[in-house]
Amino acid sequence: MADDKHIVRTAAYDWSQGWRGRHPFNPASEMKLLPLGGQTGMKRLGVNLIRIPPGKESFIPHAHSLEEEFIFILEGAGEILLDGVGHPVGPGDFVGLPTDGVVHSLVSRGPGDLLYLTGGERSKVEVADMPSIGKTTVFRNGTMSLFGEDGVETLTEAEWMARTKIED
Secondary structure, X not given: OOOHHHOOOOOOOOHHHOEXXXXXXXXXXXXXXXXXXXXXXXXXXXXXXXXXXXXXXXXXXXXXXXOOEEEEEEEOOEEEEEOOEEEEEOOOOEEEEOOOOOOEEXXXXXXXXXXXXXXXXXXXXXXXXXXXXOEEEEEEOOEEEEEEOOEXXXXXXXXXXXXXXXXX
């Protein structure tokens, strides 16, 4: 018989106590994140509830090579950028992001926070292009190797996460 470990009750979640950070290569990024999938024991699908303040962005514009991703807007007003073209999104809008090379990012347009559910595959290896900084990142075995014209920088997961901190 299943127990309640399969249920994450988000209604009472205290967002002030959760993870707050940004994408390490996007200074306009700011998010509060509640990981959902891992709390239930899911291993192959990462699922998160994310809150973005008005005027802030989610991640750096990127395109996945191996892992599909989705976004489902729950509250607020936003804009999904697909290959640099903005499309307004709001509650009930679903954005599917296959591995077709489309560079995407999400911006909160306010007046309140943009709240969305996002999920994606957790492959052993992922490759993501980040054209705004001229890098391609390979995620593998807890490391991130960023390839660019200036060479290769490899970060551990701890080093990557250290760069996500927002200084108050």
